[in-house]
Amino acid sequence: MGTPKRKGGTTRSSLIYDTLRQDLVNGRFKAGEKVAISALKEHYEVGLSPLREALNRLAAYGLLIQENQRGFRVPGLNREELDDIAEMRRELEVMALKRAIERGNAEWESELLAAAHRLRRADETSQPVEEWEQLHGKFHRTLLAPCGSAWLLRFIEQLYDQFDRYRRLAPPAPQMREHLNRQHDQLVTLALAGKVTEAQELMEDHIHRSYLVALGACQ
Amino acid sequence: MGTPKRKGGTTRSSLIYDTLRQDLVNGRFKAGEKVAISALKEHYEVGLSPLREALNRLAAYGLLIQENQRGFRVPGLNREELDDIAEMRRELEVMALKRAIERGNAEWESELLAAAHRLRRADETSQPVEEWEQLHGKFHRTLLAPCGSAWLLRFIEQLYDQFDRYRRLAPPAPQMREHLNRQHDQLVTLALAGKVTEAQELMEDHIHRSYLVALGACQ
DNA sequence: GTCGAAAATATAATCGATTTTTTGAATCCG
DNA sequence: CGGATTCAAAAAATCGATTATATTTTCGAC
Structure with a gap:
């Protein structure tokens, strides 16, 4: 029936991506700071896999800097x-x-x-x-x-x-x-x-x- | 010394990203086609996690289209x-x-x-x-x-x-x-x-x- | 036959645990 | 002391298995 059984088709990965994007633009992370993945995991109550996928997207988008083997950093402001x-x-x-x-x-x-x-x-x-x-x-x-x-x-x-x-x-x-x-x-x-x-x-x-x-x- | 002990600092995720990027630009995937993740996994002999991270990056870069809950597609040519x-x-x-x-x-x-x-x-x-x-x-x-x-x-x-x-x-x-x-x-x-x-x-x-x-x- | 519902299958997404690499501290010569 | 080296702890990356969702197939009523 007309039940609101409408599937938004969303995913944890995308949710955390949107949240992080907002928070990064809003300056909720200190510029230049290293991203503590396990802290984010706790804070946003999200698993490691969706979190890492979101971080990868954000790095490709330019809101994070990815350094192989040493995680992600918030870009500096200059x-x-x-x-x-x-x-x-x-x-x-x-x-x-x-x-x-x-x-x-x-x-x-x-x-x-x-x-x-x-x-x-x-x-x-x-x-x-x-x-x-x-x-x-x-x-x-x-x-x-x-x-x-x-x-x-x-x-x-x-x-x-x-x-x-x-x-x-x-x-x-x-x-x-x-x-x-x-x-x-x-x-x-x-x-x-x-x-x-x-x-x-x-x-x-x-x-x-x-x-x-x-x-x-x-x- | 001059030993080639040079650390490239590379990661499976980045390797498969580079490879896939090349292959996508070279048209080795049919345009518009759905990406069969498990097939890629086999073909490139890589684990699921690094592969998915690479796919997420490629989607943010524009070489793939990501659709929640239904994976990735190769963009069409028009x-x-x-x-x-x-x-x-x-x-x-x-x-x-x-x-x-x-x-x-x-x-x-x-x-x-x-x-x-x-x-x-x-x-x-x-x-x-x-x-x-x-x-x-x-x-x-x-x-x-x-x-x-x-x-x-x-x-x-x-x-x-x-x-x-x-x-x-x-x-x-x-x-x-x-x-x-x-x-x-x-x-x-x-x-x-x-x-x-x-x-x-x-x-x-x-x-x-x-x-x-x-x-x-x-x- | 065909339409729709329901079960079965395939695929995507996620989790928990393991492996690898880096980082930081302590130690050892020169 | 200074600089390299080793070791332990922390963090990143990856794996294998599980869960959730989509897709396909089956089946029954019309």
């Missing part, structure tokens, strides 16, 4: 790496934005407006930070989604995670944050109006300002 | 995907080439000449194809190596592998191949002369011609 990440994010997101604006359809416009609205509301009602982060990521993904390139989106997602490791660790900058929030709405306006160049310039500025905030994590 | 891969490769390699030319030093110039020479020689003496492929990859990596962005190089490497899945499967096109080989030397000349724009244009053409060859794998 300015040069952040420069690289921010620069690549800028290049790729600007590229994707152009394509998204040119290819986005009416359905996309609605979703984009909705995502921006939810983000704005979460900010005004000062929701828990994790809630806001979720909606923020969702907004940026929605904005670029119709760019037409699965690989481009994949790389951008990866860079976004890398970038967020720094940004979430940086000290709060309320004024800048407010400015960044306003830019989200401006991005929507320009995107819906089809103003490619202006939207691209705004995106550059948006990422640059975020970069300035994220820099605070490097000292 | 034109749209190839278009995406080639287009991204073009964008990113052109970007990297500019930076590499601007930042490459004398040491790089020597290595680039050497890599081009080895590639040319392998072609003239008709070495085994695997030898040539190795040197070809090495040449392209050397060309872009000093671009200064680890992430850019990482993405390019990934796309190169994806692209090669198609190219190596495509029927031979000796005439085009010869033209592509000449372009390698021209790329070196332009790069060493610091002619950024011309080198970029040549790179675009090079990737486009390779794309035309690779298209042959789609029918």
Whole structure:
């Protein structure tokens, strides 16, 4: 019958992968630190096999560093790496934005407006930070989604995670944050109006300002 | 002493990863096919744990598709995907080439000449194809190596592998191949002369011609 | 014959234990 | 003392077996 016997088709490996990815991006592990596998095992109450599979995936994704025979380490935080990440994010997101604006359809416009609205509301009602982060990521993904390139989106997602490791660790900058929030709405306006160049310039500025905030994590 | 007691620090997991990566890029698995884990286990004479870790890495890298509770599949080959891969490769390699030319030093110039020479020689003496492929990859990596962005190089490497899945499967096109080989030397000349724009244009053409060859794998 | 349910089989995922390698401390010459 | 060497403890990697899930087959009712 209509029983919720719906199988999500999930696996311990994937669950722990998602959890660890979140925790790594959120800076819950000290940068540069060695990963104590058996401690994780205890902490997350998970077996060794699924845990190791998740760690292997995370290393291939770039959120961990794998060293043969000596396990996994959390990547360090340093300015040069952040420069690289921010620069690549800028290049790729600007590229994707152009394509998204040119290819986005009416359905996309609605979703984009909705995502921006939810983000704005979460900010005004000062929701828990994790809630806001979720909606923020969702907004940026929605904005670029119709760019037409699965690989481009994949790389951008990866860079976004890398970038967020720094940004979430940086000290709060309320004024800048407010400015960044306003830019989200401006991005929507320009995107819906089809103003490619202006939207691209705004995106550059948006990422640059975020970069300035994220820099605070490097000292 | 000079004893070859050099510790490679390798692991079964990494060995099987490298082997599988090679075999996947070389098209030794049918596209779209489900991966029979226990068959691989036998074939490569490896245990289940290291094998699964390697498969997880390959899925995160994009050479396999992981589906919870139903194992791994080899990605299919289709034109749209190839278009995406080639287009991204073009964008990113052109970007990297500019930076590499601007930042490459004398040491790089020597290595680039050497890599081009080895590639040319392998072609003239008709070495085994695997030898040539190795040197070809090495040449392209050397060309872009000093671009200064680890992430850019990482993405390019990934796309190169994806692209090669198609190219190596495509029927031979000796005439085009010869033209592509000449372009390698021209790329070196332009790069060493610091002619950024011309080198970029040549790179675009090079990737486009390779794309035309690779298209042959789609029918 | 065919559709659907239920048992049987095959495969994926996970566990617990073992082996291998690294790390860190203690020891031994020079 | 300093530097290498050995040994013990810790950690990583791997194995063999078990459990859970998907897939195939069988079987009975229509």
